[in-house]
Amino acid sequence: MKLNITSIWKSEPKEFTDFLERLNYGHAPHWSGCYCRFYHTDIDFETWKNRDPKINKNEAEEAILDRQMHGFLAFDDKKCIGWLNANDAHTFVRLKDFYPSFIKDKKVACTICFVIDPHYRNQKIATSLLEAAIQHYHQLGYDGMIAAPIEADGDFALKYRGTPGMYEKLGYTLIEKIDRLSVYWLDFHKVDQYIV
Numbered sequence: 456m457k458l459n460i461t462s463i464w465k466s467e468p469k470e471f472t473d474f475l476e477r478l479n480y481g482h483a484p485h486w487s488g489c490y491c492r493f494y495h496t497d498i499d500f501e502t503w504k505n506r507d508p509k510i511n512k513n514e515a516e517e518a519i520l521d522r523q524m525h526g527f528l529a530f531d532d533k534k535c536i537g538w539l540n541a542n543d544a545h546t547f548v549r550l551k552d553f554y555p556s557f558i559k560d561k562k563v564a565c566t567i568c569f570v571i572d573p574h575y576r577n578q579k580i581a582t583s584l585l586e587a588a589i590q591h592y593h594q595l596g597y598d599g600m601i602a603a604p605i606e607a608d609g610d611f612a613l614k615y616r617g618t619p620g621m622y623e624k625l626g627y628t629l630i631e632k633i634d635r636l637s638v639y640w641l642d643f644h645k646v647d648q649y650i651v
Contacts, residue, residue, distance in 0.1 A: 456578070459530045460587040463538075466528055468516040474528070474535040475570065490515040491540045494547040494567050495524065527587045529571075529580050536575045539584035540568040541592070544601060554601065555630060555638065564592040564600045568615055582621055589625060589641065599642045602627060606635040 463471055472490060480487040488508025492515055496503065518524035523546065529537030544554060544565040554563075566588055569581045592600060604616045619629070619637055627639035 456575075457532045458580070458583060459532075460527055460583055461530070462587075462591065463519055463524070463526050463528055464522060468519040470535050471519065471528060471538065472512055472516060474538060474572075478570070478572070488512075491524070491526070491538070491568050491570075494540070494549045497548045497551075527584050527591075529575075529584055531575065536572040537580045537584055538568070538570045539566060539581070539588060541566045541584075541588035550603075553603070555640075558599070558601060558640070561598040562596065564588065564597050566600065566602050566617065569617055570615065581617060582625070585617065585621065585625060593643050597643060599640060599644070600627075601641075602639045604637055604639070606637070608635075 475490060485504060488506075488511055490508070490511040492511040493503065495514075495518070498506070515524060524540075525542040525546075526538060526540040528535055529539075541564060544550070544558070544563040547565055547567060550565070550567075566585060569584065571580050589600065602617060602622050604614075604619050604622065607614050607618070619639070622639045622641075623629075625641070627641045629637055630640045631638040
């Protein structure tokens, strides 16, 4: 494998949408038309479920071109094999009430969705995407990054937010646990040794 990780802003939005469209969503059909827009909206869940996927696709493409939606794509040579939605935490408006109070006055990035081609899973693609995000936001002078993985209990689909072990290996610390949800924080002022 010839792995290359790049900011979505250095790619065409179509590479992102084409990648998502070629995947099989049999395990979670409601994800097929999301285009990673769910956390960027605050419309109620019932309205979201009935939303036309074309709206999400158009929104995603426009938001990428306008540099409002950010993240990283993984390529094997020229084939897109993975995606990480990583952006300023405040762009994820659905999560605005979720963020711990101590980060609200800080410059914080958040990782929320990992999508890996099934043929490339368990090959550290998600870790490579996360490392790229950490390096990117550290270089931009952010205070840190937040993540909220969900305990999978054998349900592979729930790993879309990453896994606790992956975050811990890269220096994140657990700051809160809410049922199956764990809140992790990476403080850039304390963990330079983890920055790749």
